[in-house]
Amino acid sequence: MANRIGIIGGGFSGTILVRHLVNQTNKKLDIILFNYTNKLSGGVAYNPKSKRLLLNVIASKMSAFPDQPNHFVEWCLKNGLAKENESSILASSFLPRAVYGQYLKDIWNETIEISRKNGHELNVFEEEVQNVQKTNGAYNLKSKNYSLNVDFVVLATGNELPGNPEILNPSFFHSEYYHQNPWKINLSNFKNDQPILIIGNGLTMVDTVIELRENGFNQKIVSVSPNGFNILPHRNFTFEYKGLLTQISEKHSLLEIVTIFNQELKRLNEFGISAEPLIDSLRPNTQKIWKMLSLSEKRLFLKRLRHLWGVARHRIPFVSYDFIQKQQIENRLEILAGKIIDISVQNGIVHAEVFDKKRNTKVKHTFSNVINCTGPETNISRLSDCLLLNMLNEELIVQDELNLGIQVNEQFQVIVKEGRTSSAIFAMGNLIKGVLWESTAINELRSQAKYISEKLVNR
Numbered sequence: 001m002a003n004r005i006g007i008i009g010g011g012f013s014g015t016i017l018v019r020h021l022v023n024q025t026n027k028k029l030d031i032i033l034f035n036y037t038n039k040l041s042g043g044v045a046y047n048p049k050s051k052r053l054l055l056n057v058i059a060s061k062m063s064a065f066p067d068q069p070n071h072f073v074e075w076c077l078k079n080g081l082a083k084e085n086e087s088s089i090l091a092s093s094f095l096p097r098a099v100y101g102q103y104l105k106d107i108w109n110e111t112i113e114i115s116r117k118n119g120h121e122l123n124v125f126e127e128e129v130q131n132v133q134k135t136n137g138a139y140n141l142k143s144k145n146y147s148l149n150v151d152f153v154v155l156a157t158g159n160e161l162p163g164n165p166e167i168l169n170p171s172f173f174h175s176e177y178y179h180q181n182p183w184k185i186n187l188s189n190f191k192n193d194q195p196i197l198i199i200g201n202g203l204t205m206v207d208t209v210i211e212l213r214e215n216g217f218n219q220k221i222v223s224v225s226p227n228g229f230n231i232l233p234h235r236n237f238t239f240e241y242k243g244l245l246t247q248i249s250e251k252h253s254l255l256e257i258v259t260i261f262n263q264e265l266k267r268l269n270e271f272g273i274s275a276e277p278l279i280d281s282l283r284p285n286t287q288k289i290w291k292m293l294s295l296s297e298k299r300l301f302l303k304r305l306r307h308l309w310g311v312a313r314h315r316i317p318f319v320s321y322d323f324i325q326k327q328q329i330e331n332r333l334e335i336l337a338g339k340i341i342d343i344s345v346q347n348g349i350v351h352a353e354v355f356d357k358k359r360n361t362k363v364k365h366t367f368s369n370v371i372n373c374t375g376p377e378t379n380i381s382r383l384s385d386c387l388l389l390n391m392l393n394e395e396l397i398v399q400d401e402l403n404l405g406i407q408v409n410e411q412f413q414v415i416v417k418e419g420r421t422s423s424a425i426f427a428m429g430n431l432i433k434g435v436l437w438e439s440t441a442i443n444e445l446r447s448q449a450k451y452i453s454e455k456l457v458n459r
C-alpha cells in the first residue's frame, strides 16, 4: 500500500506541492489535502474581492514553477492578456491578483487531471484540521468530521490572523465594530457616517483602503502604526544591480553588512539612483545572510531595522501608490505615527485614544469601525485553540527562538523536542520565517514545494 501524505493548507504552497507530487509517475501516491477557508489554490492573496488589487511582483517573476520561469507569462499570452509582440510589456507588468488566482485554478485543474492519469489517489477535504497526533507510527489528522491516519504531514497553513494590539480595554475586541480579519470584512454591515480606523500601514492597509473606496466608503480613513512610514512604490524595477552581493558573499556581522549597504547606497545616490535596486539585489541571498547572523544580531535586526526593511522590501505598483498618495493629498487618508492606547464603544460609536508621536500628545478620535491590518500573528503561544497551538502542546513542533514561526532543518523537516528532527512532518511558507526570514513570496514557496515533493517521493 502506498504511503499516505497529508497536506494541511491548500493555498499556493499546498496546491503546488500536490502538483509536484502527482507529476511523479514511477510511484503511486495517496494524497489528502485539507483546506478550510478560501477557495483552493489561491489562498487569501489570489482570491481578492477587487480586480484593482495588483500583484506586487512583476509577471516575469511569478511563475509557479522554479524550472519554468516563463510559465506565468506564457499562460497570460495563451489566455489573451496581451498580444505576442507585447510579451516584454506583459513580463514587466503588475497584473491583477485575480488573474494570478485564475492561473492557479488552471494549474489545479490540470493537477487533478495529471493525478487521475498517473493513477494517484488524491482527496480534498474542506475542513480545518484541528489537531495532529502521533498514533502507532502514523499521524492522525483530526477535523470536525474526519479522523484520518497519514504517514507524512506537510504543514502549509500560510498566514495566521493578525494579533490584537495591547490596549487598556481588550473587551473592545469582541465588538461588532472590530474586524480582526482584514481579508474577510463584511462591508454590508459597515456604517458610512464616521471615519474608519486602520491599525497598521503596510500592504494590507493599501488593499483595505482600495476596497473601502471601491465599495463607496467616503469618510476619512486614519491609519496608525508605530513609525507611520510612507509606503514606497516600485521604481527602477528593471534595473538590476549586482555590486552589493559580491561584497556580502562571506561571513559578515550585521554591523558590517549595514556599513557595506550604506557605502553602496551613497555611491548609487551619486548616480541619482535610490535604494530599491540595492534591496532587490540582496533578495536572492537574504536567507543565506539571515542564517549567517547570530541570535543576538537577529534580535537587534528585529528591534532596530525590521520596520525600515519592511518599508524598503514591501513596495507597491505605481498605480496603487498614486491612489494612496492622492488619498493623502486630499486628506481622505491620514497616516499617523503612534500607538493606540485604548478603544471603546459608546452608543454605537467607536472612541479611540491614540498617542500621536509627531505631536507628542494623546489625541482622541471617533470612528465607525476598526480594521486590524498589523500583519499575521507569528507567536504560536499567543494563538487560541488552533492546529499549531495543539501541535505545540503535543510536542510535535517547537517555536523558533524569535517566535516568528516554527523550527525546521535544512530539509524543511520540523524540529521536535530537544532538537530532534521529525522524519515525517514538514513545514513550508510563512511558518518557517524565523529560520529563513524570507519565506513568503512565490519565488521562495515554489522552490520549497518542489524540494519537499522530491523528499517525499524519495521516501
Ligand SMILES: Cc1cc2nc3c(=O)[nH]c(=O)nc-3n(C[C@H](O)[C@H](O)[C@H](O)COP(=O)(O)OP(=O)(O)OC[C@H]3O[C@@H](n4cnc5c(N)ncnc54)[C@H](O)[C@@H]3O)c2cc1C
Residues within 6 Å of the ligand: 008, 009, 010, 011, 012, 013, 014, 034, 035, 036, 037, 038, 042, 043, 044, 045, 046, 054, 055, 056, 057, 127, 128, 129, 130, 156, 157, 158, 159, 207, 387, 428, 429, 430, 440, 441, 442, 443, 445
Ligand atoms: C494580500 C496578499 C498579497 C500578496 N501578494 C503577493 C504577490 O504579489 N507576490 C508574491 O510573490 N507573494 C505575494 N503574497 C505572499 C503570499 O503569502 C504567497 O504568495 C502565497 O499566497 C502564500 O501561500 P500559502 O499557501 O503559503 O498560504 P495561504 O495562501 O495563506 O494558504 C494557506 C491555506 O491553508 C489553509 N489552512 C490553514 N490552516 C488550516 C488548517 N488547520 N486546516 C485546513 N486548512 C488550513 C487556509 O485556509 C489557507 O487556504 C501576498 C500575500 C498576501 C496576504
